Amino acid sequence: MYDITLIVNGVPREARVPARRLLSDCLRHDLGLTGTHVGCEHGVCGACTVLLDGEPVRSCLTFAVTVDGREITTVEGLATGGRLSxxxxxxxxxxxxxxxxxxxxxxxxxxxxxxxxxxxxxxxxxxxxxxxxxxxxxxxxxxxxxxxxxxxxxxxxx
CATH class of the missing domain: 1.10.150.120 ([2Fe-2S]-binding domain)
Known part of the structure; x- marks a missing residue:
């Protein structure tokens, strides 16, 4: 198990994850951010796309431990101040x-x-x-x- 810290939607979040935990699973199951959807689980459909340091990535193909300390924006983080983007x-x-x-x-x-x-x-x-x-x-x-x-x-x- 690995302790990681992700800056998710501007907030530092900590999780303890196995080495092979996918970022999509970490976001959904460990951090409770269920806006990121998992469709094909092969990186083809794009439903799991999040922004990693501002760039789109397939969270179903990214291991959570590889993004320790990085900034993640999920669909929940696109709105600001209670106002839709x-x-x-x-x-x-x-x-x-x-x-x-x-x-x-x-x-x-x-x-x-x-x-x-x-x-x-x-x-x-x-x-x-x-x-x-x-x-x-x-x-x-x-x-x-x-x-x-x-x-x-x-x-x-x-």
Whole structure:
């Protein structure tokens, strides 16, 4: 067993985990943050995507002990001050979700994507979300949500 400290959504959190505990399991079972969903458990679907030091990673492929001391942002940490993030607001406004299972991964992926590309083209949006799978939608509203999130982010004061 290993004692680790993760900065999760801005808060230091400690856990005692076996060497092979996946970050997704640590977040869900050890820390009680169930917003991160586990779909395929092979890193293909993207449902488990979280931000590691601001970059999207598949938490189902990452051992918790390898991220000791690092900053993790989960879907629970995207909202600040009780207010949904622009990405979360855009997905709700544009109906970019249906059952919601894939949504946490899309929200984390989109947050990082728009930080790097604040005004993406249609093709760039499709490429940006291509690592996340949704079984319910045809992706049209997800793509609209990404564009709307870009608009909302551009409207925010710097």
């Amino acid at each position: 622009p990405v979360q607001r855009a997905f709700a406004e544009c109906h970019g979700l249906q059952c919601g299972f894939c949504t946490p991964g899309f929200l984390c992926t989109t947050t990082a994507f728009l930080r790097e590309n604040p005004a993406p083209t249609d093709e760039e949006v499709l490429e940006g979300i291509s690592g996340n799978l949704c079984r319910c939608t045809g992706y049209q509203n997800i793509a609209k949500s990404v564009h709307r999130a870009a608009e909302l982010l551009a409207e925010e004061p710097s």
